[in-house]
């Protein structure tokens with residue numbers, strides 16, 4: 001281990017044990033260079049929990065009507081390999097996104113704002129021929145989900161701060177992983193920080209010194225009020241599992257619990273949450289244990305339900321994940337995300353966030369995660385099938401998970417994460433999707449909960 005990594009670990013340990021505010025202040029001072037960089041680079045354009053955010057909008061060029069038009073071909077090539085061309089705004093720079101050709105075509109059409117398509121070169125013309133339906137509207141949607149608008153003012157785009165709260169970095173991740181990630185980011189959440197909305201951590205091509213100084217600063221941050229992690233984040237240590245216990249945990253994960261409805265492990269599983277491969281290299285052991293116990297506390301608003309209540313189960317599964325090899329360093333993302341749903345009713349909003357990733361926005365069983373499941377998620381829009389289900393049955397499935405109805409265990413149990421009113425609102429929303437009611441017998445003298 002390098003001296004730098006060892007120092008970073010020592011620093012992270014210190015974060016948990018130090019009681020002297022003065023000592024913390026001194027360490028924060030040392031990390032000052034990191035803060036200057038974070039503000040100049042515009043991390044707060046996407047992330048909460050770090051300072052800055054507006055400064056970058058003063059230096060990144062504005063786009064759209066009123067701004068200087070650009071040749072579409074220039075944007076198309078620049079997006080593949082953005083180079084910092086203006087030393088006068090350094091260290092600010094354009095970060096590199098992982099984009100395919102179609103996405104670069106769509107962005108070129110939107111960003112250049114050259115509706116007559118004058119600056120089109122041969123390469124762009126050929127790419128447009130390969131993606132004839134990539135259009136300006138698709139570029140506009142990408143511009144929002146990738147949060148280009150966090151840095152570039154555009155009259156037709158809104159900025160969105162949805163990326164993880166960076167003040168929790170020291171709680172979440174291993175210091176020795178962080179510096180490498182900053183220098184060379186990989187995909188953690190394949191469908192974006194809000195599953196289904198997309199979004200990427202772009203690559204700022206930080207040099208080693210920049211990455212180290214930003215990492216030092218992030219590891220020193222204190223989380224928002226009330227977000228203090230439970231004590232076990234600091235103290236919990238994984239157990240050494242016997243080969244038998246490892247096998248048991250793997251079987252439970254694959255065949256009993258809903259975890260792989262949302263998470264990928266090896267070749268199996270969904271794409272809603274982070275891959276569970278590589279957790280050992282990336283996360284602090286206590287964080288793995290704590291997020292399984294109370295996901296909403298450490299990742300507010302997350303779709304992940306608290307589903308394992310028994311402490312021995314939590315210990316087993318966390319130890320299993322932390323005891324596996326299988327480092328993951330890829331950049332695979334979900335390509336076909338649906339348009340952001342436009343939800344207003346309380347049930348509709350909940351459904352769009354928590355259910356649509358599998359069941360589809362319109363309840364057709366075609367969410368972006370459906371192809372990664374062993375069975376088709378129930379088609380809630382199917383009025384004939386849903387008319388056979390009493391409301392209470394739907395409620396029970398939402399509360400206790402698919403297995404209770406003899407359905408797939410990859411349907412998660414939301415019982416501990418949604419309140420009674422929310423579960424009822426979801427049942428009502430399923431009724432709206434199927435335009436149907438439950439069987440007559442079930443509607444007379446309804447059970448009251």
Ligand code: HEC
Pocket residue numbers: 041042043045056059060061075078079083084085086087092093094095097107111143146147148149150151152
């Ligand atoms: C973190 C801030 C940030 C984000 C996010 C960002 N950019 Fe930039 N971008 C910049 C800065 C700063 C520059 C100026 C770089 C320079 O000229 O050296 C720039 C330059 C550009 C340029 C070249 C403009 C010119 O006049 O040469 C294009 C095109 C561009 N960005 C498009 C995008 C698109 C499309 C996205 C989203 C996919 C995006 N940017 C996201 C900061 C950002």
Ligand code: HEC
Pocket residue numbers: 038041042043044045046047146147148150162163164166169172173182186187188189190192193199200201202204214
């Ligand atoms: C254009 C938006 C954007 C900008 C600008 C941005 N990030 Fe991110 N960042 C993201 C997204 C989205 C994720 C989640 C990626 C994932 O889960 O795969 C992320 C993830 C991260 C993570 C991992 C968080 C975790 O615990 O999972 C760190 C650390 C991070 N960013 C640091 C930074 C720093 C430092 C900067 C400024 C140099 C920065 N980011 C700028 C969008 C951005």
Ligand code: HEC
Pocket residue numbers: 164188193195257258259260261262263272273274279283288291292299302303304305307308317412
């Ligand atoms: C309904 C989908 C869903 C289910 C079911 C689910 N998770 Fe999650 N999980 C998520 C999402 C989304 C996140 C990312 C939270 C965030 O933004 O940091 C997550 C985060 C995690 C993390 C932290 C990973 C990281 O890189 O930050 C672990 C570990 C984890 N889940 C384990 C589990 C286990 C074990 C189960 C089964 C008991 C499970 N999850 C069930 C969606 C789910």
Ligand code: HEC
Pocket residue numbers: 261262270351354355356357358359369373375376377378389393394395397398402405406407408410411412414426
């Ligand atoms: C990780 C993917 C996933 C998520 C997220 C998910 N479901 Fe499911 N759901 C499934 C699968 C798979 C099935 C079972 C299909 C089968 O076995 O035929 C199912 C079945 C159901 C059933 C049983 C239907 C019946 O046949 O009676 C209900 C009710 C249901 N889901 C509601 C919801 C609601 C409401 C949400 C959001 C709070 C949700 N689901 C989120 C995957 C998911």
